[in-house]
Amino acid sequence: MSNNNNSLTRLALQKFKKNFWGVFSFGIILVIGFISIFAYVFAPDASKNANQMHLSIHSKPPGFEVQMLTIPSGIESSQNLFSKLFFGKDNTDTEIPIQSYNVEDNALHYVEYASDGLKGQEKQVLLSQFPNSDYKSYIDNRSFLFGTDKYGRDYLSRILIGSRISFFIGFVAVFISLIVGLLMGSLAGYYGGKIDAFIMWIINIAWSIPTLLLVIAITLALGKGFWQVFIAVGLTMWVEVARVVRGQIISAKEMQYVTAARALGYKDYRIITKHILPNIFGPLIVISAANFAAAILIESGLSFLGIGAQPPMASWGAMIKDHYNYIILGKPYLALIPGLCIMLLVMAFMLVGNALRDALDVKT
Numbered sequence: 001m002s003n004n005n006n007s008l009t010r011l012a013l014q015k016f017k018k019n020f021w022g023v024f025s026f027g028i029i030l031v032i033g034f035i036s037i038f039a040y041v042f043a044p045d046a047s048k049n050a051n052q053m054h055l056s057i058h059s060k061p062p063g064f065e066v067q068m069l070t071i072p073s074g075i076e077s078s079q080n081l082f083s084k085l086f087f088g089k090d091n092t093d094t095e096i097p098i099q100s101y102n103v104e105d106n107a108l109h110y111v112e113y114a115s116d117g118l119k120g121q122e123k124q125v126l127l128s129q130f131p132n133s134d135y136k137s138y139i140d141n142r143s144f145l146f147g148t149d150k151y152g153r154d155y156l157s158r159i160l161i162g163s164r165i166s167f168f169i170g171f172v173a174v175f176i177s178l179i180v181g182l183l184m185g186s187l188a189g190y191y192g193g194k195i196d197a198f199i200m201w202i203i204n205i206a207w208s209i210p211t212l213l214l215v216i217a218i219t220l221a222l223g224k225g226f227w228q229v230f231i232a233v234g235l236t237m238w239v240e241v242a243r244v245v246r247g248q249i250i251s252a253k254e255m256q257y258v259t260a261a262r263a264l265g266y267k268d269y270r271i272i273t274k275h276i277l278p279n280i281f282g283p284l285i286v287i288s289a290a291n292f293a294a295a296i297l298i299e300s301g302l303s304f305l306g307i308g309a310q311p312p313m314a315s316w317g318a319m320i321k322d323h324y325n326y327i328i329l330g331k332p333y334l335a336l337i338p339g340l341c342i343m344l345l346v347m348a349f350m351l352v353g354n355a356l357r358d359a360l361d362v363k364t
Contacts, residue, residue: 012282015359022355025348032345036163040088043157044145048088050157051312056113056120057097058152059331060144066097066113068142071125088161097152101139103127108135146337150322159337162314165303166296166345169230173295174288176234181241186272188242189249199242206239215298219307229308233295244287248280282360289353293346300342316342 016022040046057066073092097113099120106127112120127133146155188199206214218232252258253276261271302308303317311318316338323334 012359016355019355019358021351022359025351025355028344028348029352032163032348033167035160036167038085039161039164040085043154043160044142045154045157046084046089047091049312049314050088050154050161052091052095052153054095054097054113054148054152056115056152057144057148058150059326059334060148060152061331062145062147062155062333064144064147066142066144067099067101068140069096069098069101069108069110070094070138070140071096071129072131072138074129097142098139103135147333149319149334150326155334155337158314158319159316159341162316162319162338163341163345165226165309165313165315166299166317166342169233169299170292170295170349172230173234173237173298174291176231177237177241177291178284178288180235180238182245182277184238185242185245186249186277189246190253190268190272190276192250196246199246203239203242206236211236211298212301215302216305216307219302224307224310226309226313229299229302233298233302236298237291237295240291241284241287244283245280248283249276252276252280282356285360286353286357289349289356293349293353296342296346296349 035042043050045052057064071094073094075092077090077092079090096110099111099113101108101110103109107124108127108130109122109124111122114120127135130138144154144156146159149155149158184199184203188196188203214236215229215232218235219228222228222231249272257275258271261275266275299308299315300317300320303315304321306318306321308317309315319338320335320342323331326332326334327336
């Protein structure tokens, strides 16, 4: 049995590798996953949630450049490397976009950046505030590849860090839906009778409630936040898994290998986990890939409604919500960039799901 399963798995892998769009989409998922894990390494603004606001340079177009003066606070950070790498830096320094500067009387005189050709305020800072009076290393030309958002934050950094929520919600939601769905579907399919009728009654009730409405209800019950959304989305996706598992087990439990396992006196738990579930793994992989895509879309919808990840946390859905009115104000890219990112990730998961369905199709 195990050798047969291994050869079938090998055949499925070979078939998957021949599907160009499946492999290409899988590559996109791996790249986005890698970027989301190490987002703060790639982000130009590596502060927590890329939340450095500069209102004087808000809503600037992609490729915008400005001189940035950093005034050190003198506060020593006790943050370790792991925390900086995965959660961003605790930035205590003050960043100021400037138009020009000059040095006079042991002070750095600078003109703050002002939009639309206006002259900014003239201010000064003592050179003694800079270590060894080395002010030049604290002035740099800052380039914003994707421009800035309506709060003057680096948009590329927000997009990179926002990928974390969209990517990881798929994993958490699918994990929760598999645990609940496998349990409910296995019990209903294997035992049948009253247990099946009761579980099907729960499934039908859950199925009849609109997904977004159910997620909103669970989110409001658990409170607004990062993990609450993950749990809420996961708890709405188990129904489909349970129905598939139930149907597969009903047909699989009549097979000869299950009858043989019963005759050998194996317990129900072992028959379900060791004999039936490994043989119905194909449809579960396909449905999990589809659920990944659905979870990303639901989270984006929740963030758009304002009950997903809360500010200042970056989220693609929240970024669309913050900037959708800019579509008619002549800066549509502020809403289109996160929208295209969501579309790319969802499409990648859907294409991988389709490729897996073809590869695991027993009939062919």
